[in-house]
Amino acid sequence: MKTYNNKAWWLVLPVFVLVAFSAIIPMMTVVNYSVQDIFDPSTRYFVGTEWYREILADPRLHDSLVRQFIYSFCVLAIEVPLGIIVALSMPRRGLGVPFSLILLSLPLLVPWNVVGTIWQIIGREDIGLYGWTLNSLGLDYNYASNPRDAWITVLVMDVWHWTSLVALLCYSGLRSIPDVYYQAARIDRASHWAVFRFIQLPKLKNVLLIAVMLRFMDSFMIYTEPFVLTGGGPGTATTFLSQTLTQMALGQFDLGRAAAFSLIYFLIILLVTWVFYTAMTHNDDKG
Amino acid sequence: MRLRKSLVMLGYLLFVLVPIYWLVNMSFKSNREILGGLTLWPTAPTLDNYRVILTEPTWYMSYLNSLSYVSMNMLISLLVALPAAYAFSRYRFLGDKHMFFWLLTNRMAPPAVFLLPFFQLYSAVGLFDTPIAVALAHCLFNVPLAVWILEGFMSSVPKEIDETAYIDGYTFPKFFIRIFLPMIRPGIGVTAFFCFMFSWVELLLARTLTSVDAKPIVAQMTRTVSASGIDWGVLAAAGVVALLPGIAVIYFVRNHVAKGFALGRV
Amino acid sequence: MAEIRLEQLAHSYHGAPSGPADYALRPMDHVWEQGGAYALLGPSGCGKSTLLNIISGLLVPSEGRVLYDGKSVNDLTPQQRNIAQVFQFPVVYDTMTVHENLAFPLRNQGQSRERIDARVREVAEALEIEPLLNRKAQNLTADEKQKVSMGRGLVRDDVAAILFDEPLTVIDPQLKWRLRRKLKEIHQRFNVTMVYVTHDQLEASTFADKIAVMYEGQIVQFGTPRELFENPQHTFVGYFIGSPGMNLLDIALGASGVEFDGHALAVPDAIVDQLRQREGGRLQLGIRPEFVQLVAADDAVLHGYVDLVQDQGTFKIVDVRLDTPSAPVIKARLGEEASVPEGRTGVHFPEAWQRFYIDDHLVGVADENL
Numbered sequence: 001m002k003t004y005n006n007k008a009w010w011l012v013l014p015v016f017v018l019v020a021f022s023a024i025i026p027m028m029t030v031v032n033y034s035v036q037d038i039f040d041p042s043t044r045y046f047v048g049t050e051w052y053r054e055i056l057a058d059p060r061l062h063d064s065l066v067r068q069f070i071y072s073f074c075v076l077a078i079e080v081p082l083g084i085i086v087a088l089s090m091p092r093r094g095l096g097v098p099f100s101l102i103l104l105s106l107p108l109l110v111p112w113n114v115v116g117t118i119w120q121i122i123g124r125e126d127i128g129l130y131g132w133t134l135n136s137l138g139l140d141y142n143y144a145s146n147p148r149d150a151w152i153t154v155l156v157m158d159v160w161h162w163t164s165l166v167a168l169l170c171y172s173g174l175r176s177i178p179d180v181y182y183q184a185a186r187i188d189r190a191s192h193w194a195v196f197r198f199i200q201l202p203k204l205k206n207v208l209l210i211a212v213m214l215r216f217m218d219s220f221m222i223y224t225e226p227f228v229l230t231g232g233g234p235g236t237a238t239t240f241l242s243q244t245l246t247q248m249a250l251g252q253f254d255l256g257r258a259a260a261f262s263l264i265y266f267l268i269i270l271l272v273t274w275v276f277y278t279a280m281t282h283n284d285d286k287g
Numbered sequence: 288m289r290l291r292k293s294l295v296m297l298g299y300l301l302f303v304l305v306p307i308y309w310l311v312n313m314s315f316k317s318n319r320e321i322l323g324g325l326t327l328w329p330t331a332p333t334l335d336n337y338r339v340i341l342t343e344p345t346w347y348m349s350y351l352n353s354l355s356y357v358s359m360n361m362l363i364s365l366l367v368a369l370p371a372a373y374a375f376s377r378y379r380f381l382g383d384k385h386m387f388f389w390l391l392t393n394r395m396a397p398p399a400v401f402l403l404p405f406f407q408l409y410s411a412v413g414l415f416d417t418p419i420a421v422a423l424a425h426c427l428f429n430v431p432l433a434v435w436i437l438e439g440f441m442s443s444v445p446k447e448i449d450e451t452a453y454i455d456g457y458t459f460p461k462f463f464i465r466i467f468l469p470m471i472r473p474g475i476g477v478t479a480f481f482c483f484m485f486s487w488v489e490l491l492l493a494r495t496l497t498s499v500d501a502k503p504i505v506a507q508m509t510r511t512v513s514a515s516g517i518d519w520g521v522l523a524a525a526g527v528v529a530l531l532p533g534i535a536v537i538y539f540v541r542n543h544v545a546k547g548f549a550l551g552r553v
Numbered sequence: 554m555a556e557i558r559l560e561q562l563a564h565s566y567h568g569a570p571s572g573p574a575d576y577a578l579r580p581m582d583h584v585w586e587q588g589g590a591y592a593l594l595g596p597s598g599c600g601k602s603t604l605l606n607i608i609s610g611l612l613v614p615s616e617g618r619v620l621y622d623g624k625s626v627n628d629l630t631p632q633q634r635n636i637a638q639v640f641q642f643p644v645v646y647d648t649m650t651v652h653e654n655l656a657f658p659l660r661n662q663g664q665s666r667e668r669i670d671a672r673v674r675e676v677a678e679a680l681e682i683e684p685l686l687n688r689k690a691q692n693l694t695a696d697e698k699q700k701v702s703m704g705r706g707l708v709r710d711d712v713a714a715i716l717f718d719e720p721l722t723v724i725d726p727q728l729k730w731r732l733r734r735k736l737k738e739i740h741q742r743f744n745v746t747m748v749y750v751t752h753d754q755l756e757a758s759t760f761a762d763k764i765a766v767m768y769e770g771q772i773v774q775f776g777t778p779r780e781l782f783e784n785p786q787h788t789f790v791g792y793f794i795g796s797p798g799m800n801l802l803d804i805a806l807g808a809s810g811v812e813f814d815g816h817a818l819a820v821p822d823a824i825v826d827q828l829r830q831r832e833g834g835r836l837q838l839g840i841r842p843e844f845v846q847l848v849a850a851d852d853a854v855l856h857g858y859v860d861l862v863q864d865q866g867t868f869k870i871v872d873v874r875l876d877t878p879s880a881p882v883i884k885a886r887l888g889e890e891a892s893v894p895e896g897r898t899g900v901h902f903p904e905a906w907q908r909f910y911i912d913d914h915l916v917g918v919a920d921e922n923l
Contacts, residue, residue: 004379011374012386014367015430022405022427023393029404082299089295098541102534103300105480106307109533111488111505114526118306121313121321121519129309132325160306163299172477176443183611184644188658188705189632198646198657206439214432217394224490246399255403262400269395277388 033259051260061261063236064244065268068220071155071240075219078159080212083166084204088196090171101171104164116228119157123229143230147237154226154238158219166211173207174200209280213273220269241265307530313523321519336524346525349507352418353487354532356503359422360486361479364429368478372437373463377446390431402495409496420496421503425486432485433478440474441467476543483536487529504529555621555713557585557608557746562617564603570615577603579770580617585714585748587622590740592757593750595767596793601750604767605716608748609638621713637706638716642723643698645690651677652686655704662709676708679735695723700732707739714746721756733760754794766790782841788913791839797870797884800845801910802838813838814877816854818902824909827916834912842870844906845885853899857883862893869893873900 034051038044055061086104091097110118123143125131134141143153177199185195223242226232232239245265249258313321314336315329340346374380375387405424406415414420444467452462468475494506508525564578573579578600585591593601606612608619610631618625626634637658646654655673664672677683680700685693690701699720706715717736721729737760740747749760757764758778765775766789773787774780785791791799804813806828811820818838828836850856857875860882871885871893883900887893909916 002377002379006380008374008378008380008383011370012380015371015390015434016386018363018367018423018426019390019393019430022408022424023396025408026401026404027396029407030400033400085295086299089292089299091296098538100296100300101541102537103303105484105533105537106530107303108484109487109530109537110307110310110526111508111529112490113505113509114310114522114529117519117522117526118310122306122309127322127325129305129325129327160302164303180640180642181644183606183631183638184640184702184705186611186631187609187636187638189635189661190657191661194657194661198648202646202648210435213391214394221395221397223398242397242399245397249399249403255400258400262397265397266395269397270392273391273395274388277391 030259030262033255034263035260036256038255047256051257052264055257055261055264060244061241061264064239064241067236067239068241071222072216072219074155075158075162076212076215078155079163079166079215080208082159083163083211084170084208086163086167087170087174088200090167090174092175101168104167107161107164110161112224113228115157115161116225119153119160119225120229123153145234147234150230150234150237154229157225157229158222161225162215162218166215169207169211170204173204177203205280209277212280213276216276217269217273220272310523310526313519314527316520316523318518318520321523333520336520337528339521340524340528345502346504346507349502349504350528352497352501353493353503353505353529356418356421356425356493356501357483357486357532359418360425360429361482363422363426364433364482365475365478367426368430368433368437369468369475370463372434372441373467375434375438376441377449387434390434393431394428398491402491405492406495415496416498416501418501421493421501422486424492424496425489429482429485433482436478436481437471437474440471440477444470473543476540480536480540484533487533555746556587556623557714557748558620558623559583559608560618560620562607562614562619564600564607564612564614564616576770578607578614581772583765583772583775585746587746588744589746590737590760590762591746591748592761592764593748593767594752594754594757594764594793596752599767600770601752601767602718605638605718605748605750608714609636609716610634611638635709635712636714636716637709637712639703639706639718639720641719643695643702645693645698645701647689647691649690650687651682651690651693651701654690654701655686655708658705658709672708672710676704679707679739680704680732696725696728699723703732703736710743710745712745714748717747717749719751720749721751729756730759736760754796766793768793784915785839785908786915788837788839788910791841791908795841795843797842797886799839799841799908800883802881802883803879804836804838804909806832806836811836811838813855814875814879816877818854819904820907820909821904824916828909828911831911835910837910837913838902839908839910840902840906842884842886844903845883846901846903847871847873847885847887847894848899848901850897850899853901855883855900856897857900858897859893859895873898875900 035046035048036044037047037050090100107115122128123131123141125135125142131141131143140146141149143150181199182195185199190198221242222240223246226238226240227243230238232243242265245258245261248254248261312328315332315334316326317331317333317335320326320329320331340350375383409415409420409424414423448466448470449462452466457466488505490505490509493503494509497503497506504525508522560582561580562578562582563576563580565576567575570576593604595601603612607614610619610626610629610633613627618627620626621634631638646657649657652673655676656669659669659672673686674683677686680703682697682700682704685697685701690698693701703717703720706717721732724732733756736747736749749757751757751760761778763775763777764781765772766781766787767773768787768789774785774790776784776786781790781794785794785799788799788801791801802813804811804818806812806825807817809817810825811818811828855875855877857873860872860874862872863870867889869887869889869891871887873883873885875881875883876897885900
């Protein structure tokens with residue numbers, strides 16, 4: 001059992017100060033913006049909750065929020081199972097281990113705007129491998145003009161970019177399972193499925209918590225990659241929340257409204273993450 | 288079974304590598320060839336793109352700027368996260384659970400609007416356009432992650448080790464550095480990799496907090512647009528060069544990642 | 554239920570073993586008979602667990618065959634061999650209840666719900682874990698988890714054998730003793746072959762009818778606890794079994810017969826002849842501390858001084874340092890009421906309990922002397 005000791009605060013203090021420095025002041029500033037109408041730094045009026053009421057009634061927010069939820073759901077639904085499968089297929093010893101670790105982490109190391117650029121080129125029907133191949137197979141694929149194609153391309157790009165993160169986390173989780181569990185399962189004549197269901201999956205719970213939460217938060221805030229790839233289009237097919245927000249803040253310089261939007265956005269992420277977090281750590285508290 | 292696993296692995300690696308190959312492929316082509324049509328390998332291989340990156344000061348300086356703030360961030364994140372993770376793994380204290388979740392919430396702020404106050408904050412304290420500004424700003428999302436990962440590793444070290452050391456007359460700092468840290472070396476390696484990775488690829492904060500002197504490689508890359516359009520070849524070459532430090536880091540921590548790490552709170 | 558036979562079985566973790574040192578198990582032939590309760594006793598690293606894992610099929614031997622009832626099972630997986638094994642540290646399925654844990658091996662065999670439930674209750678009752686049946690396995694203590702692990706081994710009644718790999722390591726001493734009795738009861742009730750690996754001689758002798766002692770990848774002796782005590786076939790058995798272990802003295806053959814540090818010892822002629830036939834090896838005399846007699850200094854060939862007396866409650870262990878050139882220590886085990894001599898004492902080895910070893914192996918004549 002952990003002992004109760006408030007002196008432990010001294011150990012946490014540096015983290016608290018460092019994070020608070022970068023977190024609290026900007027947060028207060030944004031709250032401040034969100035209740036004002038700002039024309040320029042010297043001309044501003046207090047408007048109370050007006051921006052919030054306006055935003056909550058704004059169909060643009062509703063549309064991109066729905067798109068955003070569908071997108072994040074797809075991301076999790078594909079990347080988590082795929083990441084687990086890849087982790088299960090990783091070699092367990094030998095030269096294959098460093099080799100596949102390095103290859104797997106490559107997409108994670110590509111700067112995000114380059115990720116967008118790579119897929120922008122590779123998906124083009126005239127000069128890109130994938131676009132060209134799909135079209136010569138007789139599929140009419142064009143991410144720049146067809147909303148469905150654009151949407152799928154953004155999703156595949158995300159899967160390419162981030163599944164490795166889930167896989168790496170799960171792989172290290174799998175490596176912490178002692179061999180004797182697998183031996184016991186063989187003796188008990190467990191099927192492969194039972195080994196996964198009753199040994200591997202329970203031991204992966206903690207890493208999956210991290211993976212699911214990281215992927216949820218980051219996919220919910222995705223900006224750079226689709227911006228480079230499609231610019232949010234065609235139409236608004238790939239305009240996600242943070243792009244709507246950026247248009248509002250920088251495009252129209254509607255700072256007060258954008259600040260209110262940010263805070264609502266922040267609260268949505270906070271709420272969903274809290275639900276994930278409580279649901280996944282719930283059982284441990286009782287145990 | 289084994290064969291099926293290898294096939295899955297090879298299939299996935301192929302999926303990972305094709306776009307990477309395309310990036311490398313483009314980096315050896317001239318813009319004319321890139322835009323001229325589909326070629327599976329450079330028909331007229333050229334090193335011009337790399338020459339640009341290695342000879343133009345704005346390019347290689349931005350590369351060094353990135354390296355400097357990323358390593359600062361790694362160092363700061365580890366230094367502050369180590370004692371905090373120890374506190375979370377060993378003690379209960381007033382507000383510990385809320386504190387932990389609050390740390391996590393700092394990954395959740397949508398950047399678009401927050402960029403402006405960030406800019407104002409760092410300008411006000413006179414750090415604008417320095418690597419340390421970016422390093423500090425990246426702590427916002429890296430420190431919580433570092434605490435989280437390290438806490439998982441530390442929880443798997445039995446508490447008896449601490450108690451024995453105190454009985455043997457070790458003071459806390461001495462015990463922490465001489466005994467505890469060596470035991471969680473794998474955790475430190477894995478954490479370092481994740482800090483490196485998230486800091487290295489982050490664009491918006493890094494671009495907002497710098498202008499000329501400390502401009503990072505990711506921001507420099509967005510400036511390959513000129514009158515004649517995007518310079519695809521140079522962009523691709525810069526992307527390839529940007530992969531290298533990450534490969535080095537993952538190579539150094541490969542054994543740590545492969546060793547088990549029992550992550551997670553509780 | 555089956556007889557398990559090992560034929561020229563050997564195992565090496567090296568790809569191409571070049572000498573005996575590369576073998577975790579050296580070539581051996583051995584039979585575990587149907588329905589026996591056996592112990593496999595030896596120090597850590599002697600190959601006990603390797604042998605167990607080969608029998609269960611978790612490990613494929615590099616040489617030789619494993620036969621169940623005369624049929625080779627080398628190519629069969631543990632699943633196909635239908636064997637149960639309990640490991641040193643508890644292995645439970647965290648997300649299942651205790652009941653589901655115990656039922657798991659039976660469910661995997663596709664048995665009917667009623668049969669499974671009856672079996673689970675029977676085993677839970679035997680192991681005294683009935684009250685835990687509906688608890689999640691994750692929240693049990695180490696003791697309880699290990700009982701659940703053992704229960705999963707015992708729950709199948711059609712297995713070829715049940716193998717135990719030091720199953721009581723994490724259990725506290727009180728419960729250890731009760732569980733060993735339980736296992737013995739279960740053995741008698743179900744008449745199933747059991748092989749029990751341990752490094753504790755007491756545990757081995759209370760559980761098993763016959764004990765196989767392993768040393769450096771070989772079974773050096775297979776016999777009842779009494780045989781191991783009275784007639785160690787190998788110096789290692791003498792040293793490892795008994796507390797304290799057998800006294801071993803390096804001896805030589807001289808003109809007058811057997812000599813120790815220049816003193817001629819009284820040894821039957823038949824044995825001297827045996828020893829002479831195989832000259833050149835390392836000769837040793839072994840005598841158990843229980844049989845060493847401390848007598849008046851003038852009545853014995855060998856003398857020494859008492860070095861140390863350890864009172865163990867029901868008996869005493871006396872260390873006597875001999876005054877010969879190599880000055881070895883002889884341990885004697887005396888009854889609690891026996892008096893310990895002061896100063897110089899004579900040491901006498903009764904002829905009937907002297908054992909002679911050439912290169913660690915017992916000289917055969919000793920058997921006939923009994």
